[in-house]
Amino acid sequence: MTVQQETDLPTQAGSRSTLTMIQAIRSAMDVMLERDDNVVVFGEDVGYFGGVFRCTEGLQAKYGASRVFDAPISENGIAGAAVGMGAYGLRPVAEIQFADYVYPAIDQIVSEAARLRYRSVGQFTSPLVFRMPCGGGIYGGQTHSQSPEAMFTQVCGLRTVMPSNPYDAKGLLIASIESDDPVIFLEPKRLYNGPFDGHHDRPVTPWSGHPASAVPDGYYRVELERAAVVRPGKQVTVLTYGTTVWVALAAAAETGIDAEVIDIRSLWPLDLQTLTDSVTKTGRCVVVHEATRTCGYGAELVSLMQEHCFHRLEAPIERVTGWDTPYPHAQEWDYFPGPSRVGAALKRVMEV
Amino acid sequence: MSDYPPLRLHVPEPSGRPGRPTDFNYLQLCPAGRAEKPPVDVAPVDTRELATQLIRILDEDGCAVGPWATEEAPDLLLQGLRAMLKTRLFDARMLKAQRQKKLSFYMQCLGEEAIAVGQTLALRPDDMHFPTYRQQGILIAREAPLDEMICQLLSNARDPLKGRQLPVMYSYRDLGFFSISGNLGTQYIQAVGWAMASAIKGDTRIAAGWIGDGATAEGDFHAALTFAHVYRAPVILNIVNNQWAISTFQAIAGGEGITLATRGIGYGIAALRVDGNDFLAVLAASRWAAERARRNLGPTLIEWVTYRAGPHSTSDDPSKYRPADDWAHFPLGDPIDRLKAHLIGRGLWSDAQHQALAAELEAEVAAAQKAAEAHGTFASDLAPSAADMFEEVYQDLPPHLRRQRQQLGK
Numbered sequence A: 001m002t003v004q005q006e007t008d009l010p011t012q013a014g015s016r017s018t019l020t021m022i023q024a025i026r027s028a029m030d031v032m033l034e035r036d037d038n039v040v041v042f043g044e045d046v047g048y049f050g051g052v053f054r055c056t057e058g059l060q061a062k063y064g065a066s067r068v069f070d071a072p073i074s075e076n077g078i079a080g081a082a083v084g085m086g087a088y089g090l091r092p093v094a095e096i097q098f099a100d101y102v103y104p105a106i107d108q109i110v111s112e113a114a115r116l117r118y119r120s121v122g123q124f125t126s127p128l129v130f131r132m133p134c135g136g137g138i139y140g141g142q143t144h145s146q147s148p149e150a151m152f153t154q155v156c157g158l159r160t161v162m163p164s165n166p167y168d169a170k171g172l173l174i175a176s177i178e179s180d181d182p183v184i185f186l187e188p189k190r191l192y193n194g195p196f197d198g199h200h201d202r203p204v205t206p207w208s209g210h211p212a213s214a215v216p217d218g219y220y221r222v223e224l225e226r227a228a229v230v231r232p233g234k235q236v237t238v239l240t241y242g243t244t245v246w247v248a249l250a251a252a253a254e255t256g257i258d259a260e261v262i263d264i265r266s267l268w269p270l271d272l273q274t275l276t277d278s279v280t281k282t283g284r285c286v287v288v289h290e291a292t293r294t295c296g297y298g299a300e301l302v303s304l305m306q307e308h309c310f311h312r313l314e315a316p317i318e319r320v321t322g323w324d325t326p327y328p329h330a331q332e333w334d335y336f337p338g339p340s341r342v343g344a345a346l347k348r349v350m351e352v
Numbered sequence B: 001m002s003d004y005p006p007l008r009l010h011v012p013e014p015s016g017r018p019g020r021p022t023d024f025n026y027l028q029l030c031p032a033g034r035a036e037k038p039p040v041d042v043a044p045v046d047t048r049e050l051a052t053q054l055i056r057i058l059d060e061d062g063c064a065v066g067p068w069a070t071e072e073a074p075d076l077l078l079q080g081l082r083a084m085l086k087t088r089l090f091d092a093r094m095l096k097a098q099r100q101k102k103l104s105f106y107m108q109c110l111g112e113e114a115i116a117v118g119q120t121l122a123l124r125p126d127d128m129h130f131p132t133y134r135q136q137g138i139l140i141a142r143e144a145p146l147d148e149m150i151c152q153l154l155s156n157a158r159d160p161l162k163g164r165q166l167p168v169m170y171s172y173r174d175l176g177f178f179s180i181s182g183n184l185g186t187q188y189i190q191a192v193g194w195a196m197a198s199a200i201k202g203d204t205r206i207a208a209g210w211i212g213d214g215a216t217a218e219g220d221f222h223a224a225l226t227f228a229h230v231y232r233a234p235v236i237l238n239i240v241n242n243q244w245a246i247s248t249f250q251a252i253a254g255g256e257g258i259t260l261a262t263r264g265i266g267y268g269i270a271a272l273r274v275d276g277n278d279f280l281a282v283l284a285a286s287r288w289a290a291e292r293a294r295r296n297l298g299p300t301l302i303e304w305v306t307y308r309a310g311p312h313s314t315s316d317d318p319s320k321y322r323p324a325d326d327w328a329h330f331p332l333g334d335p336i337d338r339l340k341a342h343l344i345g346r347g348l349w350s351d352a353q354h355q356a357l358a359a360e361l362e363a364e365v366a367a368a369q370k371a372a373e374a375h376g377t378f379a380s381d382l383a384p385s386a387a388d389m390f391e392e393v394y395q396d397l398p399p400h401l402r403r404q405r406q407q408l409g410k
């Protein structure tokens, strides 16, 4: 993998550590809690215990319970309290334990956080981050595997972000916390401990073997609205994000097709230019995501590419996605869009 | 065959319907002066009685009686009377303007003026209210510029909210008035979050959350009480029980056989049930709750017992679901009349002064309306700019909105 992210910050001084995505996310919160007194971190089990995925471990001990604290099991309460804190002037980073459990908070996120700046003409804002582990590939079944990004990308006023590696996770989370717009920060939990290319029958590789695990210790940003070309290629563009970035890389390697793999990173608003430049160049496009197909975020990508690259397209745009079913348990690997399905799509678009 | 009779679904009904008078005994009123006044550091469970009784200060003769009565400064009471009267005249005039199609929609607070005005005067200017659409009294008590409020109602070129919001959904950060949302109940938990933030920062400001009886059934009400209790947030949680939520009687919201104030006790929150049409009781209870919050003693839930005297909104016709003369029979009367009687009884006010004040305020509202209409009325030529529609969705205009604005040709 090309560590394209390096180019985001040309002058990158200081020490680095080899971090997992969990540690990188924790480090981002640590850095921001240190830098800005208005940052507070809360959610279910995030305080003393440090989070069910350890993303907030040690933060309460370091910053105190008035900065990092446990919340009642009430997603509407967590989101609503965050909106109130934001209106006061804090920068809350609220955790929703699983993206599958964000639905009780949808009213507060859609009707309030996303609209507050607009409806008050900027008198009140929502500089909030809602972190939530998402995605499948972990035998999580129906309510520990969902990818609800399309529920958020269609909400005007929200930013939706999803990292695919430790370096981006920290830099994007810092940029999200600093954003004065509300950010839905989706964390593919299948990537927490190591990259995953969909070959579930092979041993898990830890992050330490990958360049993107070299994470600066201090403050840095990966800017929002900027996609990363993680594998330059000439034949076909793969537009993806999260876990399927790694799947796409595997599929390119296994098919021998010279695919340009783009990690969109900021799903909405997005870096349209990088995407259209690539599709204009390759003339072919495959969109890959774990989420269900119909009215998924991929439909918007297909539509945008069709609109902006129509005359350069040499084949119909393909989508490889989760099926239009709830996420099953036993059938995990028939559901998850793995490298063979993505590879087949790459071959199909090359055959046209 | 079952040995039990068939089960039956219970669907609460109000006693009064069009043509049939309401039996207001369900309110379980008690005489002025009866309720005790505990110290502000009372344990929440020890407010159980106060959550079922009714705190009232003004008796039938307009005298202030009982432990909650205090010697109020005449100036403050006159300020309250003025703000209440202004609110009522403002409502009446805007109702008329809606009928004349100068604005698309309006909501009065007829009969509920004492609550918002009284609490505002009991709080400090930098405390933050999270109101519903029926607390315009807060803005009037804090002397928001009337012409600007009317520009919001008219959605005209001077609308501070640039025509984006329905009429009455004001936002006045500088006056401690949070942006109103159309989604019921959402602001209740936000008030708690704001109060938590004040505590996190070691501030001394407190928040006031507002909700109607109907909206207490929303999940955010439950979340607000839970969070307020868990974090001992410095917040006053107001429930304005005006007996009606559009056409549904408060029993459908869960008020049958219990008081809404009692909800607080179950969450571990000190709770008061107060005569919402008794301006002195509103002041006294609000001060008590504010003191409690400011001393870090935690939240207070207050159920204000009042009556929604007017239609729910300009789109509503109450004669279809309740007796036409219901307000006239409501045992707690009219808040303005009651404060007026008290002031007259104390020799601080007179009918003539009242009439003169009404005339003065009427002229003030009329002048404000005229000034506002100079900048356009709803759907007139003087409308907010269409290009503005794309601003403030995000902090900066993202490329897709820039493109859409160009597509609109503005």
Ligand SMILES: Cc1ncc(C[n+]2csc(CCOP(=O)(O)OP(=O)(O)O)c2C)c(N)n1
Pocket (backbone or CB within 6 Å): B132, B134, B182, B183, B184, B211, B212, B213, B214, B215, B216, B242, B244, B245, B246, B308, B312
């Ligand atoms: C979440 C939501 N559901 C429904 C509505 C429609 N609605 C607007 S006002 C109202 C009644 C509210 O009654 P109540 O809370 O008692 O307040 P009141 O109008 O009496 O002041 C309803 C149902 C809404 N605005 N928001």
